[in-house]
Amino acid sequence: MKQLKTLAFIAVGFTICLGLKSCTQPSQIATQSTNQLQGKLVLTGSSTVAPLAAEIGKRFESKYPDVRVDVQTGGSSRGIADVRTGVADVGMVSRSLKDEETDLQSFAIASDGIGIILHKDNPVKSLSNQQVLDIYTGKIDNWQQVNGNNAPITVVNKAEGRSTLELFLNYFQIQNSEIKSSVVIGDNQQGIKTVAGNPNAISYVSIGTAEFSLTSGITIKLLPLNEIAATTENIQNQTFPLSRPLNLVTKTQPEGLKQAFIEFAQSPQVHDIVQKQEFVPISK
Template sequence: MLALSVFLVACSSGNEAPATEEPVTEEPVTEEPQNLSGPLTLSGSTSVEKVGLALIEEFMALNPDVVGTYEAIGSSGGVKNAADGVTQIGTASREIKDEEKAWGIEELTIAYDGIAVIVNPANTVEDLTIDQITKIYTGEITNWKDLGGNDEEIVVVSREDGSGTRGAFEEILGIEGKLTQNALIAEGNGNVQSTVAGNPKAIGYVSFSSLDNTIKPLKVEGVEPISEDVINGTYKISRPFIFVYKEENLTEPAKAFLDFVMSEEGQNIVEENGAIRVK
């Protein structure tokens, strides 16, 4: 009987259909949202300020626990702050100097900008050459009549030492250290613009992003001061907007902010605020 039972069990087992494994469906892996919090500190160029603040504001809207600040102290101050760890990111509206690169900072070009040569709307002059602008700022041309304008003294308005706009402007024209002693010095794009807007004899220069209808931008060598002409290389007075930093000083919010600036959304904000996108 025992042998018969074993035989029946064996036969029964042999007739069973083979077991099939149920397919394993993997759950999609979703990345957890970053819970960014803490300070995000930038300092530097007054020309970059408008773009920088717009980027910070949108980044804070996406990350409510991040508190971002921007201190407009000029390009040289911003680069030094980043090198010294005073702020996580410094901003410059000119090329970084060799002596600054020696501080061990990283560079990120976030946009390009043109520098517009501006006059009062009452001024009849519409176009200047690079040579004429150079001679105005070195004091060789002092009367508007020599440029096709009225018989009036030219009031030259320039920026303060350490300004990225001034540094770029003088480097492009080749007049570093040669600014006329009669120039009025105004701190920040806004002050240059308001000085020119209030004086029919004045000439100045500001970032494209600062232009409004209180002043008149001049053509340079017959070329309009517009973004398209900077991109195609025909407008010659232009410069980069650069973020600088030391990797070891970047917090998680600062790293995420740099990624955001170079994203499609970040570059859209750059463009919406008067600068020229890099991608």
């Protein structure tokens, strides 16, 4: 009789477990949900956001081994176009969305500023907004005119479709057709390499990228703007006048793998990556 009671107790317990879809199932579900993400994400766009997104992607892949994150550059305009046509799952855009782009979904993952850079051996320590404008429109064409060396100025401009160009033009209230450029470059690294290799060059690039290059010993320097130092600290305290959000964009409200990646890119789990690349983390 005692044995029958024991068997009956086990049977009841087993029945209860089945009613709850097994006593061990919750832990199994948790394990599955941790590893259920799989597939490939294609991100295209801003050369400023790309290195950051690539590092976030590597950490995301380590968390979800069945996921691959493919990051390609080409400028913010490409990111917008590729998301709209379905070529990319997620676009990278280093500016706020324009009025004609508000049909897209935008998610900030960091913030950055745009700074004027010169070669570190250029004796010019600062330029007024008007002097920068006059240099880029050809009214000032020799460094001697702004207390520099007697040498012609090499004006480095960004190519069409680059968000840094759009922000630069908007801030200085000029058209691209007014700029008298000596060299037209694509991404930030090209601008930094051009200035580092030419003591008479001037360019404008991501402050985060420039600061990262400075720590690597690249021969450039950042100039203040409106007498405010071009630093990530001043971007964070919102005193630097030329700053921007770094965004991920999607065609519709993201779901599944896209949603998981974007939430991860906005989380404190990647703040160390954001700071390592000299950008300012977004607090959510």
